[in-house]
Amino acid sequence: MKSQPSSSIEDYVKVIYSFTEWQDKPITSSQLAARLGVANSSVSEMVRKLKDQGLVDHRPYGAVRLTADGERLALTMVRRHRLLETFLVQELGYSWDEVHDEAEQLEHAVSDTFVERLAEKLGHPDRDPHGDPIPSPTGRVERPSALPLGDLDPGHEGRITRISDDDPEMLRYLARERIVLDTAVHVVRRKPFGGPLVVRIGAGNGAHEFDVPDSIASSLWVHSDSSHEGCTLERA
Amino acid sequence: MKSQPSSSIEDYVKVIYSFTEWQDKPITSSQLAARLGVANSSVSEMVRKLKDQGLVDHRPYGAVRLTADGERLALTMVRRHRLLETFLVQELGYSWDEVHDEAEQLEHAVSDTFVERLAEKLGHPDRDPHGDPIPSPTGRVERPSALPLGDLDPGHEGRITRISDDDPEMLRYLARERIVLDTAVHVVRRKPFGGPLVVRIGAGNGAHEFDVPDSIASSLWVHSDSSHEGCTLERA
DNA sequence: CCTCGAGTTTCGGTACGCCTAAATCCTACG
DNA sequence: CGTAGGATTTAGGCGTACCGAAACTCGAGG
Structure with missing residues (x-):
């Protein structure tokens, strides 16, 4: 059955x-x-x-x-997808905006053996090129504690730990602006009347300011490296 | 259309x-x-x-x-299959008897981009782990000049350049007997009444004799390294 | 030259995954 | 509280790729 x-x-x-x-x-x-x-x-x-x-x-x-069974299946698919994306970027030189569709096809064709040997080769990574966590073979996921950039108040500092991958166009734009995984961000202020957020990207001499429209602010997830660690576990 | x-x-x-x-x-x-x-x-x-x-x-x-179109399509599929097999063996540590089925699935899922980046990474190999030639992206194939072991007369020497991959069981057996790609073989004699061929495998101190039943003899292709080069281009 | 049987094609039918159009349900507003 | 409109499900169909059974072809042997 x-x-x-x-x-x-x-x-x-x-x-x-x-x-x-x-x-x-x-x-x-x-x-x-x-x-x-x-x-x-x-x-x-x-x-x-x-x-x-x-x-x-x-x-x-x-x-x-x-159901529990459904979630198990979903997690194996997610594991496949994210490991494949990691492989495409690390081993075949894909850029992070190109990998999604390719992985989408491959994830239905690879065997469990393939996936585990791939994980081995990649050194058992725990997140994919967009920062999404890779579930373990047994379906355990380490959800990184992070908040959408848009939810942060001015003054917050942190590093980008996840970038939503559903818009390749946006990924290319962000890459051009030097906004990648682990980039330091500092929320400077929010322009009034629902205007964009102003953040400082990077640190030291490479730093620059950047206006973040809402669509992007909700796609960038930030981990506060300064303050209290476990502050972001619950969600409204 | x-x-x-x-x-x-x-x-x-x-x-x-x-x-x-x-x-x-x-x-x-x-x-x-x-x-x-x-x-x-x-x-x-x-x-x-x-x-x-x-x-x-x-x-x-x-x-x-x-037709010409059909052959073009076939050659791209063969290229995919053989590059994938090479990848599985070289990069993921598969053994040569395991790769066929996995490649069979993958070949329908990979994009042209994937195939070419893979070829690049593998250094544009010209044959797969079984010695089968890998067609170029444009569909050109270098058919190695070789003859089935069973067609050789006693006295012939050469190296194994191709091993038919349709029986994984046989591949495992051959691997255990140290019969792999590029192994030197010397046809010693044929036992009478349709008996097996006797060959000497390897050279120097690692050499050993081996009785080759017909089913295997027709699956091993040998390139004569001693005699006239181009002698094997036509077939009956 | 005719026939018989292996090889091939045609014929109806199945499963899957999708569609549009029509029927049904549920909710929120008046 | 009743109903309109949006969300959802059902009904009927389509394309692909497969099947078994029945009909057909063709060539080798009588």
């Missing part, structure tokens, strides 16, 4: 998981449809199948939630 | 190509079916589709032959 999952099913489960990774409302059918680029009706059908296989909990007209 | 090929179509074309790689009779429907592990009726249907797409020539009840 285990019938190893089709690549569509892997995609559904991965999207459901990702939706709750950085915020914990469960996903609705139409959000799922939008993220997968399929019709709502296709999602209804597929969710029924996922439920039959015990991968999700779902009652008609309700949201979709992963 | 180009409609990039489905992975089934890639498989069909690759199998058709492989059939004629070391011998040049065209493949029949039922042979195709056997190699793909599908029913004859499925092949009929699929061959019609391949023909519609201009990848094969075929008339009812006749054999199946690749």
